[in-house]
Amino acid sequence: MIVYTSRSQDLAGDLDAGAQIGSACVEVVSQLSVRPRYVLVKGGNTAISIVRDGLGTQQALALGQILPGVPVWQLGKESCWPDAPCVVFPGNVGQEDSLAEAIKILREASDGI
Numbered sequence: 001m002i003v004y005t006s007r008s009q010d011l012a013g014d015l016d017a018g019a020q021i022g023s024a025c026v027e028v029v030s031q032l033s034v035r036p037r038y039v040l041v042k043g044g045n046t047a048i049s050i051v052r053d054g055l056g057t058q059q060a061l062a063l064g065q066i067l068p069g070v071p072v073w074q075l076g077k078e079s080c081w082p083d084a085p086c087v088v089f090p091g092n093v094g095q096e097d098s099l100a101e102a103i104k105i106l107r108e109a110s111d112g113i
Contacts, residue, residue, distance in 0.1 A: 056078060087102060
């Protein structure tokens, strides 16, 4: 399952719109009932809000990087998906195809799970 928001408008300077988008994403993620093989969140504050508030994560273990500057965390026992791998992809990191590359790596890795 992929949950995403459209970026048809430039909302970079609109803090209210960004907060509304973040809140909506947190709400959607917190309602998911199927445990995924992995979680990948992209974007700065929205990504952290999703991990912290949407998934209920208070602690995470840093496992390494999937790509330069893109950490992989193991979600804490208190989260709604304990021990799930979580990639927190900063919004300003990578090239045009980096997100697709990370997804390919995750899919290949999760085939054996």
